[in-house]
Each structure stands twice: as C-alpha cells, then as structure tokens.
Amino acid sequence: SQQGEEDPQALSIQEGENATMNCSYKTSINNLQWYRQNSGRGLVHLILIRSNEREKHSGRLRVTLDTSKKSSSLLITASRAADTASYFCATPTNNNDMRFGAGTRLTVKP
C-alpha cells in the first residue's frame, strides 16, 4: 500500500516560474524523501528531510515538513525545461521499508 500522496497529480508551468508540489502521509515518520524520475527511467534521490527539521534547501530546491499536519512540500524555483519529470515523495513504514506516493508529473514549457 502507498504511504504518501502527492498533489497535484500534474502541473504545467512556464520556464522561469516556480513549481510547488505537496505530499501528505499517514503515519509517524523519522524522515521524508523526495525523488525525481525522468520518463521510463530509475528514480533519482533529491533530498532527505528528518522529522526534527522544518525546512531544507538544496540548490533551487526547497523542502518543508510539517509533522503536525503530516505533510511536506517541494518547491522548485526558477524552473527550467530540464526539470520536466515526475516527482515522488517517499516515507518509511513501521517495518522500515520505503513507500512512494503516486507522484506529480511536472511539465516545464520553454
């Protein structure tokens, strides 16, 4: 079963705009991870945020975590056409394996 749910399912923006994707999860976690998948390929790890962190940055990426609301957001600033991909959040289960949401498909138009 899936643990996280991303919102929106699809997002289309112009190059240079910011893209925000949200993730909600169900159980208590000690960390949340975001991944990116280019069409038909493996996922690439973007960022890991621990439960005692509220915000984390990596280049043009900004991730927030609100454990009281069981939600996280991924912000991509100044988007580029190369950012076009699917983005997934992943959270650990009580058995310590990682479960992924259904993903947000981001399209950045040049």
Added chain:
Amino acid sequence: EAGVTQSPTHLIKTRGQQATLRCSPISGHTSVYWYQQALGLGLQFLLWYDEGEERNRGNFPPRFSGRQFPNYSSELNVNALELEDSALYLCASSVRQGANSPLHFGNGTRLTVT
C-alpha cells in the same frame, strides 16, 4: 562508483511463463528493494532484502519471489505470468538497513507479458 545495474533492460514473455530479473547494488550497499511501476503509475513496493534475508514484502501474490545472494546482488522471480504483470520493475539499494538512507535506483527492467 558504478551505480545500481539491472538486467535485462527489456523482457518479453508470454502469459504463464516465468521471468527472472536481476539487480546488482552499489558496492558496499547491503539493502536491496524491488518495486513495480505500471505504466504512468506510482511505485508499488514488492520486496526488501538486507544481509541476505527477506525483511518485508508488499501486497503481491506468492508467485512474486526473490532472493539476495552473498554478494548482495538480488534476483526477482515472477511465476505464472499474467498480462497485468507488464510493468517497469525497479531495483534500488541503500547503504544501511532501513529507511534512513537514500535509495539509489537502477534504470529498471521493462517486462512485457503478451
């Protein structure tokens, strides 16, 4: 450092046959995860191995099975293939047991069942 490698890249089978998919983790990684991704959908958790032991499995029938070898490589076997088994099968490895380390993914095996 070589990444996670999966073979074959593509596999075409007919209904009722058996499929074997292989995964080599990054050197030093002991945990291997298998996921199924049907076209356009999210990842469904299949199996997790660590140090040669099966640690957990997802909601899949017993005809999905696997193993991890002493060198930490892994094999996923799917018996009695059904049309709905057509999907991208992704393998990932991590350096430590459990979910506190990032997963490193291979590029998957595209299984087509006709």
